Structures are given as C-alpha cells and as structure tokens.
Amino acid sequence: xxxxxxxxxxRRGPAPTGKGQQIVVRVHPPLLDPLDAWIANQPxxxxxxxxxxxxxxxxxxxxxxxxxxxxxxxxxxxxxMASNPDAGDPTPANGMAALRRGLAETKLRSLxxxxxxxxxxxxxx
Numbered sequence: 001x002x003x004x005x006x007x008x009x010x011r012r013g014p015a016p017t018g019k020g021q022q023i024v025v026r027v028h029p030p031l032l033d034p035l036d037a038w039i040a041n042q043p044x045x046x047x048x049x050x051x052x053x054x055x056x057x058x059x060x061x062x063x064x065x066x067x068x069x070x071x072x073x074x075x076x077x078x079x080x081m082a083s084n085p086d087a088g089d090p091t092p093a094n095g096m097a098a099l100r101r102g103l104a105e106t107k108l109r110s111l112x113x114x115x116x117x118x119x120x121x122x123x124x125x
Contacts, residue, residue, distance in 0.1 A: 025053075070115050077108045 027035065039052045047055060068076075080100070 070111060070118065074108065074111045074115070077104050077111065080104050 035049065035052060035056075038056070039046050039049065042052070
C-alpha cells in the first residue's frame with residue numbers, strides 16, 4: 001500500500017468558468033435579433049452573446065441616474081426656461097428657442113399640477 005496514490009473523484013459536467021452568480025435568461029427573437037446585430041457591429045474578436053449582454057448591462061447601469069424629486073424636476077425646467085430668453089428677431093434659431101420655451105412652460109405646468117395632486121393626496125391620507 002505504500003506508494004499508492006489516491007485519485008480524486010472526477011466531477012461531472014464542464015469545469016466551472018467563474019465565481020459569479022449564474023443567471024439564466026430566455027431571450028426571444030425580438031430581442032435576440034438586435035443583440036446579434038450589435039455583436040456584428042463590434043470589432044473582432046466579436047463578443048459572445050453572454051459577453052455582449054454583460055457589456056450592454058454595464059453600459060446601461062453606468063448611465064443610470066438617481067431618481068429626481070418633483071421639486072428637482074421643476075427647478076431644472078425653470079433653469080431651462082431662464083436660459084432661453086424671449087427672442088426678438090424672427091430667425092430659425094429664435095423660433096426654436098421660443099418653441100423650447102413653450103414646451104418648457106407646458107412641462108412646468110404639468111409638473112406643478114402633479115405636485116398639487118400629490119400634496120392633496122398626502123393630506124387626504
């Protein structure tokens with residue numbers, strides 16, 4: 001018995017590829033076709049489907065911004081309106097500025113109305 005080696009029991013299945021949490025997702029053709037098109041536009045070596053999903057998910061999460069409060073949204077719209085003064089000359093640029101101002105005013109009215117509704121519902125609770 002001296003000098004005999006003990007063989008380790010073989011594991012079934014493929015070797016583990018990583019330490020991360022495995023997530024299984026079924027992807028249907030309406031999402032799979034654009035994913036394959038995105039992969040085709042990548043430089044060589046092109047990523048596999050799982051790697052492409054990882055990259056796209058990382059991109060999406062990097063661009064994610066924290067949720068803004070209604071008051072922050074109102075302040076942002078007011079700042080935009082202040083930066084677009086009323087135009088005097090009828091030029092295309094001034095016309096676009098007036099259009100943006102009108103859209104900002106509409107957005108501001110809807111945000112203020114939403115805030116009033118939220119305040120009334122909070123008072124009613």
